[in-house]
Amino acid sequence: xxxVEQLSKHYRSSGGQVRSLEQIDLQVSEGEFLVVxxxxxxxxxxxxxALGAMLRPTSGKVWFQGKDLYGLGSSQRASLRAxxxxxxxxxxxxxxxxxVVDNVMMAGGRSKEIKMRAEGLIESMGLEHRxxxxxxQLSAGxxxxxxxxxxxxxxxxxxxxxxxxxxLDPKHAAEVCQHLRNYRDEGATVVLxxxxxxxxxxxxxxxxxxxxxxxxxxxxxxAR
Amino acid sequence: xxxLSLISSELIHRKVQALLMLAGLVAVxxxxxxxxxxxxxxxxxxxxxxxDLGFNLRILPRETDMDLYWFQGFSNQxxxxxxxxxxxxxxxxxxxxxxxxxxxxxSITLAEGQAILVGVAPTVTSADKQKRPMGFTIDEGTVHxxxxxGLRLGLKAGDRLDLGGQSLEVAKVMVEYxxxxxxxxxxxxxxxxxxxxxxxxxxxIKAIDCLCLTADQDPVSILRRELEQRxxxxxxxxxxxxxxxxxxxxxxxxxxxSFLSPVLMIAGAxxxxxxxxxxxxxxxxxxxxxxxxxxxxxxVAVLFLGKALLLGxxxxxxxxxxxxxxxxxxxxxxxxITAKAIRTEWSYLGWAMVWTPMLSAASAFIPAMLxxxxxxxxxxxxx
Numbered sequence: 001x002x003x004v005e006q007l008s009k010h011y012r013s014s015g016g017q018v019r020s021l022e023q024i025d026l027q028v029s030e031g032e033f034l035v036v037x038x039x040x041x042x043x044x045x046x047x048x049x050a051l052g053a054m055l056r057p058t059s060g061k062v063w064f065q066g067k068d069l070y071g072l073g074s075s076q077r078a079s080l081r082a083x084x085x086x087x088x089x090x091x092x093x094x095x096x097x098x099x100v101v102d103n104v105m106m107a108g109g110r111s112k113e114i115k116m117r118a119e120g121l122i123e124s125m126g127l128e129h130r131x132x133x134x135x136x137q138l139s140a141g142x143x144x145x146x147x148x149x150x151x152x153x154x155x156x157x158x159x160x161x162x163x164x165x166x167x168l169d170p171k172h173a174a175e176v177c178q179h180l181r182n183y184r185d186e187g188a189t190v191v192l193x194x195x196x197x198x199x200x201x202x203x204x205x206x207x208x209x210x211x212x213x214x215x216x217x218x219x220x221x222x223a224r
Numbered sequence: 225x226x227x228l229s230l231i232s233s234e235l236i237h238r239k240v241q242a243l244l245m246l247a248g249l250v251a252v253x254x255x256x257x258x259x260x261x262x263x264x265x266x267x268x269x270x271x272x273x274x275x276d277l278g279f280n281l282r283i284l285p286r287e288t289d290m291d292l293y294w295f296q297g298f299s300n301q302x303x304x305x306x307x308x309x310x311x312x313x314x315x316x317x318x319x320x321x322x323x324x325x326x327x328x329x330x331s332i333t334l335a336e337g338q339a340i341l342v343g344v345a346p347t348v349t350s351a352d353k354q355k356r357p358m359g360f361t362i363d364e365g366t367v368h369x370x371x372x373x374g375l376r377l378g379l380k381a382g383d384r385l386d387l388g389g390q391s392l393e394v395a396k397v398m399v400e401y402x403x404x405x406x407x408x409x410x411x412x413x414x415x416x417x418x419x420x421x422x423x424x425x426x427x428x429i430k431a432i433d434c435l436c437l438t439a440d441q442d443p444v445s446i447l448r449r450e451l452e453q454r455x456x457x458x459x460x461x462x463x464x465x466x467x468x469x470x471x472x473x474x475x476x477x478x479x480x481x482s483f484l485s486p487v488l489m490i491a492g493a494x495x496x497x498x499x500x501x502x503x504x505x506x507x508x509x510x511x512x513x514x515x516x517x518x519x520x521x522x523x524v525a526v527l528f529l530g531k532a533l534l535l536g537x538x539x540x541x542x543x544x545x546x547x548x549x550x551x552x553x554x555x556x557x558x559x560x561i562t563a564k565a566i567r568t569e570w571s572y573l574g575w576a577m578v579w580t581p582m583l584s585a586a587s588a589f590i591p592a593m594l595x596x597x598x599x600x601x602x603x604x605x606x607x
């Protein structure tokens with residue numbers, strides 16, 4: 001599903017060059033729930049964005065379903081993101097002026113099928129009573145479930161979740177992780193980056209990232 | 225959701241920002257509409273005022289003795305009456321001349337005193353411009369007496385006056401002008417020709433020049449060159465003081481509006497651009513998520529430029545209505561002579577509906593391009 005070869009990402013900043021990722025090699029199998037753990041600033045989000053065809057690496061390659069992501073044109077990468085990759089963020093990134101149902105449908109078109117799928121997801125997330133509410137009227141847990149529904153709308157084969165439980169209490173964090181686990185059980189692949197431990201119990205595998213590098217075993221890979 | 229419904233939802237969500245942006249556009253369109261509507265009235269009024277300054281061109285028979293002309297006030301030569309039709313028919317004449325009026329002026333003796341008989345023909349104007357005739361209308365068989373002549377003859381309106389075997393009714397005795405017109409007698413051209421025995425003859429065509437050149441330009445040489453081609457049997461002289469006054473008055477009005485329009489448009493453009501930039505900054509995260517969901521730069525551009533276009537159309541409609549109302553309510557007080565001519569100029573609505581969205585979209589273009597080129601990864605990571 002995903003293969004990362006010698007992936008590096010460096011930034012220039014006022015304080016000099018920042019090596020956000022350094023020669024990462026990683027392979028994620030189809031249907032795997034992978035948790036990437038690391039402290040703040042370890043490069044987790046950078047890795048996730050690079051895996052999601054959003055951030056061109058300084059060097060190295062990212063292969064997704066056999067395609068070199070950054071060998072593709074920007075419109076082809078956008079098309080992959082629209083159909084094959086779903087994103088969930090810690091800050092939810094819901095659009096404030098859209099209702100719950102419209103936020104979920106952002107990822108799709110206006111067809112009847114999409115609308116039915118959106119309604120089904122909203123129901124499965126327990127948000128049917130909130131479908132016409134705006135994000136400002138929702139709790140943090142509800143917002144994240146809307147974001148999850150949006151990420152799942154187009155039935156992507158890969159979901160990339162960036163600290164999806166970071167702003168949630170343990171109960172809601174567990175709920176979100178369970179939804180991701182359920183989605184993985186339907187055959188999708190999930191990569192979740194976090195600094196906490198909430199998601200580890202749902203993961204097939206947990207790897208550790210520190211200062212842009214994957215740590216070697218025994219901590220680097222913890223098979224479940 | 226369609227782009228239009230997304231834009232509408234966002235406008236409602238950020239209503240204060242949208243209203244401020246709209247207010248700027250409405251102000252520009254309203255002021256432009258009010259200015260342009262009153263400008264038309266101002267132009268009409270200026271033209272009328274400058275026209276009322278009188279004719280500033282005199283077309284005389286070529287052989288006129290100019291010493292004598294200035295001494296006695298009319299040409300000692302005559303030319304055929306048909307020349308005015310020839311001049312009026314020549315191509316492009318009304319680009320240079322306006323309100324052509326033929327007259328025959330002769331000195332006559334009246335009650336042991338001298339007077340000047342002036343026979344005037346109706347003014348000839350361009351058929352397609354439908355200008356109103358200048359001066360007063362004289363009916364055949366009537367005479368208008370200058371103030372001094374009226375006093376000398378002791379006549380009043382309704383009395384009769386015998387002139388050269390013609391019996392004319394005094395239509396009016398004119399007020400005192402304080403110039404040579406006080407010793408004039410005005411009749412129709414035809415009556416004057418019979419009285420003086422100069423049938424079919426005129427000795428002056430009065431006109432207004434349309435050149436409106438500045439004082440340092442020389443309109444007389446242009447007028448003379450053109451007249452030589454059209455009417456070689458005549459020559460033209462210009463009342464320079466009056467012509468300059470006309471030109472300056474018109475140019476002043478035109479300059480005022482040519483200055484105001486760009487200032488208003490630039491101010492409006494800056495206003496819209498500032499709010500568009502603020503909007504892009506506020507929506508960094510939204511732009512990032514749209515891109516993460518696979519939407520391209522074109523989609524993002526449509527969101528921002530579409531918003532600018534929509535506000536432009538709204539601004540045009542509201543601004544036109546306000547500007548028009550302003551012009552109709554304030555205009556008549558400012559332009560009293562042409563007050564009745566101030567009316568809704570519907571063509572400006574069409575222009576506003578085209579130009580305001582274009583101005584708005586052009587102002588939002590740079591912010592929209594910044595939104596398109598924004599690195600979505602960066603904005604998602606920062607927010």
